[in-house]
Amino acid sequence: MTIIESKQLHLFYGKKEALKGIDMSFEKGEITALIGPSGCGKSTYLRTLNRMNDLIPDVTITGNVLFKEKNIYSPKTDTVELRKQIGMVFQQPNPFPFSVYENVIYGLRLAGNVDKQALDEAVESSLKAAAVWDDVKDKLNKSALSLSGGQQQRVCIARVLAVKPEIILLDEPTSALDPVSSGKIENMLFELKEHYTMIMVTHNMQQASRISDKTAFFLNGDLIEYDKTKKIFLNPSKQETEDYITGKFG
Numbered sequence: 622m623t624i625i626e627s628k629q630l631h632l633f634y635g636k637k638e639a640l641k642g643i644d645m646s647f648e649k650g651e652i653t654a655l656i657g658p659s660g661c662g663k664s665t666y667l668r669t670l671n672r673m674n675d676l677i678p679d680v681t682i683t684g685n686v687l688f689k690e691k692n693i694y695s696p697k698t699d700t701v702e703l704r705k706q707i708g709m710v711f712q713q714p715n716p717f718p719f720s721v722y723e724n725v726i727y728g729l730r731l732a733g734n735v736d737k738q739a740l741d742e743a744v745e746s747s748l749k750a751a752a753v754w755d756d757v758k759d760k761l762n763k764s765a766l767s768l769s770g771g772q773q774q775r776v777c778i779a780r781v782l783a784v785k786p787e788i789i790l791l792d793e794p795t796s797a798l799d800p801v802s803s804g805k806i807e808n809m810l811f812e813l814k815e816h817y818t819m820i821m822v823t824h825n826m827q828q829a830s831r832i833s834d835k836t837a838f839f840l841n842g843d844l845i846e847y848d849k850t851k852k853i854f855l856n857p858s859k860q861e862t863e864d865y866i867t868g869k870f871g
C-alpha cells in the first residue's frame with residue numbers, strides 16, 4: 622500500500638532547480654535508501670516530504686506530495702501535525718539541553734499531555750524501541766547532552782517515536798557516529814520497520830544494501846533509478862547507477 626508519493630515535484634532555491642520533477646511512491650512498512658553524489662538533491666527531496674523546506678527562504682515548490690492521498694502542500698495542512706505524523710532525524714544528534722526524560726516527552730508535552738504515568742510509559746517504551754533504554758534507564762534525569770553521540774542519536778530517535786509517527790525521515794542518521802554506534806542504529810532501524818515506514822538519505826552503500834528494501838539513485842536533481850535494493854546493487858538498469866555504485870564517481 623502506498624503511504625506517501627510525490628508527483629512531478631520541482632523545487633527551486635531562487636532560480637536554481639534542485640529537484641527536476643520527481644515522481645516517486647513509498648510503500649507502507651518499507652525502508653527506502655536515497656543515494657547519490659553530494660549536491661544531487663537527496664536531502665532536499667527528503668525535506669519536501671514533511672515540508673521542512675518551508676523554513677528556507679526563497680524556495681519555490683511545484684507538483685504534489687500526497688500523504689495517505691492528501692496533498693500536504695494544500696494551504697489547509699497543519700504543518701505541526703504533519704511533522705508529528707512524518708518525523709525527522711538529522712545527521713547531527715540534536716537533543717535539547719534538557720534531561721533525557723524531558724527530551725523524549727517533548728512532543729507529548731507540547732500536545733498538552735500531563736498524565737505522569739502515561740509519560741513514564743512513553744519514555745520507557747520509546748527508549749526501548751530506540752534500543753537505548755539499557756544505556757540511559759539510570760540517567761533519565763541527567764542532561765541528554767552528557768550522553769555519547771550514538772546514545773544522543775538514539776534518544777533523538779526515541780523523541781520522534783514518542784509522538785507515534787507513521788513515517789520517519791532520516792538524513793544521514795549515522796554519518797556523525799563511530800561504526801559501533803552506527804551498527805546499533807542500523808539494527809534498531811531494521812527492527813522498527815515492522816511499525817514504521819522509513820526513508821533514509823545515506824552516503825554509505827553498505828548501509829543502504831544492508832537495511833533498505835528499495836533504493837533510489839539521484840543525480841543532478843533527477844531520479845535516475847528506483848528499484849528493489851538488490852536489483853540496484855546487483856544489476857542496475859542504468860549506466861549512471863552502475864558507475865556510481867561501483868565508485869566511478871561521487
Ligand SMILES: Nc1ncnc2c1ncn2[C@@H]1O[C@H](COP(=O)(O)OP(=O)(O)OP(=O)(O)O)[C@@H](O)[C@H]1O
Nearest residue numbers: 634639657658659660661662663664665666677822
Ligand atoms: N538552503 C539552500 N539554499 C540554496 N541552495 C541550496 C540549499 N540547500 C541545498 N541547496 C543546493 O541544492 C542542491 C541539492 O542539495 P542537497 O543538500 O539536497 O543535496 P544532497 O544530495 O543531499 O547533498 P549531500 O549529500 O552533500 O548532503 C545543491 O546544489 C545545493 O547546493
